[in-house]
Amino acid sequence: MYCEFIAERGQRTGGTTRVARWHVVRQDQHAALCGQVLAHDAETVPIADPHAIVQGGVCPACWNRYRSLP
Numbered sequence: 321m322y323c324e325f326i327a328e329r330g331q332r333t334g335g336t337t338r339v340a341r342w343h344v345v346r347q348d349q350h351a352a353l354c355g356q357v358l359a360h361d362a363e364t365v366p367i368a369d370p371h372a373i374v375q376g377g378v379c380p381a382c383w384n385r386y387r388s389l390p
């Protein structure tokens with residue numbers, strides 16, 4: 321099963337939108353593992369590349385569920 325990180329956008333300041341939090345979403349679903357629905361055009365990062373996340377943190381609920389996936 322392929323998952324990826326997807327950005328939850330936070331406050332918008334001066335034309336740039338910061339990333340509030342990164343959720344984990346399955347490729348074939350719209351909702352994150354924690355149940356939150358993110359914008360379909362939100363930025364994504366490959367699950368295998370967590371070092372690409374430089375802003376915001378990973379949603380702990382999503383991460384726990386991802387770690388417990390079979």
Ligand SMILES: [Zn+2]
Nearest residue numbers: 343354379382
């Ligand atoms: Zn989440």
